[in-house]
Amino acid sequence: MISLETQHFNINRILLLIIGLWPYQRSRLVEFQLIILYGTLMTFIVFQLTSFITSECTLDFIYKVLSSAFFFICLAIKYNSFWINADILRSSLKQLQDVCNEIEDKNEIAIVEKYGIKAKRITIKLLLLGICCQFTILLIYIWPYICHIVVLKNKFRSPSPSYIETEYFIDKEKYFYLITLHRHVAICIGILAMIATGTMLLTYLQHTCAMFNIACYRIEKAINISQKNSSKNEKKSYKEIIRAVNIHCNAIKLINFLISNFEGSFFCLIAAGMVCLCCNLLRVVSFTDNIGQFILSLNILIGLYLYLFLSNYTAQEITDHNEYVFATVYNVCWYMAPIRIQKMILFLLQRGTKSFHVILGGVLVTSLQSAASLTSTSISYFTVLYSTRQD
Template sequence: MKDVMREAVDKSERGRKGVNFLLFFPQTCIDSHREMICLETQHFNINRILLLTIGLWPYQRSLLVELQSILLFGILLTFIIFQITTFITAECTMDLMYKVLASAFFYICFAIKYNSFLVNANIIKSVLMQLQDVCNEIEDKNEIAIIEKYGSKAKRITIKVLLLGIFYQLIFILIYIWPYIHRILTNKSQLHSSSYILTEYFIDKEKYFYIIVLHRNAACCIGFLAFVATGTMLITCLQHICAMFSIASYRIGQAIGISRKGGFTNEQKSCEEIIRAVNIHCKAMKLSNFLISNFVGSFFSLIAAGVLCLSCNLLRIASFTGNIGQLILSLINLFAHYIYLFLAYYTAQEVTDHNENLFITVYNVYWYKAPLRIQKMILFLLQRGTISFYLVLGGILIASMQSAASLASTSVSYFTVLYSTRQD
């Protein structure tokens, strides 16, 4: 009896010592157990700053943030309206129509992107939560490294696109201030810079010149920030979905490697790895479909407005009349649209390629040397690989590089028709 009591006391002492150790060194114990990934602070930090700037970050949606987003969207929308109102006061000719629509459709694309995130804030929030849940379940160091790899890639893309946006904004400002600099240096009259983008405010343009300039520059800044912030946010989400597909491929390889060691225990572990691979693969497919399906209307509108914008800007370039500023502006608009188009479709193509890579991995591993039970599970995976998986943008186009080339070709075709009509 005394021995039993002594053993109980020893256990109690050891328990108290363990509790004391946890109290003094809690963080060390947690970090040694597993490495946590916080997507918001590690991989989405730049996207978060950009979206917070324009009031589109899905978290902490206070009344002040809602008012900010309404104000910014209102500035962008009114600038589009004041471009369209040019048709009310000016003589409506084909040249005027192409000139106004080339710029108006460009800003309509900005407004569509801004509105899509404003309306679907809860969808973006849900996607981020689901991605975080997936990261919380990951404990393998190699799988964490895969997430880190794709997170770093997404950040590099975000930074590059942001730098391109800043470059565009600087060129835009330079185009507008150059006539005044030239006039000061040469003491000659120069074309008024407001003619690059035609607007009608129904007020005295000379008297309210600075307000008009402020409104125009604010709309351009808001629009490009929205274009960059929303576009890179979607790209970052899709890159993390690609990471989920890569983890599924990694787990399949691990499962086959374990099964080849032989033994009932290893066979059980192999089955568990295959199940985990199938689970994260299904989550990646569902998450990508969930994200794209909730932006169907926005993508459809963006595709239509983008094709018309490209066609009108091509027509402005073909109808060059000696206005260098207008030519540069049209070229930059074209460049920005084509970069955005191919980058978006390339990222969506990557999702399809990563899904197919899973089944390529299944084909290439030595699954036929695995136990019969594992072979049966692999056969189900191979059968699933016969069904194509791809993202459909706007409900009309399969997201692939071929579709991007097709859209670019369509815009050129529309331009050809419009230009031939103008020549006639």
């Protein structure tokens, strides 16, 4: 028996538990944890936007604030989407577990294990990348202090780099350490939320790819059985085809159920992400001598483009796996099967004429082509902003 929570989603479970988003065991303490963590993230966004109140709103200043604020808005959207859709996520995991409970064939279990290991490897790599990103952001803040101490021979004076513009309406010198703590805790929560939620969805979708692969295996098995001239074998072949169709339909239902309930969140994420990409591209190209700001914007760009690519790549995998099911139906020796089996195969071939795509936010048909299109669009918007800035 396959236990998804303990075998395949264990890393995702730990990450989501840290930020209070694991959909099970939602006690009052967990709800309090959610309020504190989400509140920290949201207040950091607010204190970035309040800088417009006390500062002169030049174009450079606007782009500087928006480049970081919209990045944290993206992180908050991801956090909030899992918070409000906890019941949906719990139901999706239950449905996936029910499908896995019906799998008894050793080869089918091996297929699920293969995709589970793949998802785990991606999760670990993204987690390590997130830790590196967090360390880099921390380093660009403490580096001026290190240099200052070395230059002044251990006489410490408090420089105040402002790579992320904020306004707390308090004495920045007096409460410097509290402001710094709030900033880095918010960054840590946001990055962890992005990794935890993103890898959770990725792992879930990888398991639906496994279901498509199992459907291919069952079709091949059914045709092999049907080639043995026996009424008993013909009945077995029927059952295998029915099981293949069922798991294929279940995979599509699971994907549609999860994605459709996150539709509003994905739409907001796409819109906020595009604004963030454009502003940070502008910040990178406009680099003069502020190396800290350049590294920060570059980190944000790498994170967002990586997220864009991985989400579209995973969706492309789902489309490819779905098409491979029907390619398998076409390529097997179905013409050697009994006439009644051939008629069932024809129905499957007709169903294969309709493509299946994952649609995010109700507007974006996700694929590698869409990733390239979004990248091109962000660069086009950036070009327009850059030309107006030059004028």
